Amino acid sequence: MAEGRYVPATVVDHIIPHRGDETLMWSESNWQALCKPCHDKKTWTEDKNPVYSY
Structure with a gap:
């Protein structure tokens, strides 16, 4: 609803990109439902603009 309208969610998105980290990938607390256009825009x-941690 970020754009002021309700549409069905069709994709499970990772709130924090997992970038291969299996803990983040499979953590249900890191999942959110998004519609495909919102998911694609976010991704x-x-x-x-990746964020790196060292």
Whole structure:
């Protein structure tokens, strides 16, 4: 509903990108339901602006 409208969720999104971390990948507390267009927009933004931790 971030854009002011309700649509069915069709994708399970990782709130924090897992980037191969199996703990984040399978943690249900890191999942959220999104529609495909919102998921794609979020993922594109995260992939374009990755956050690295060392």
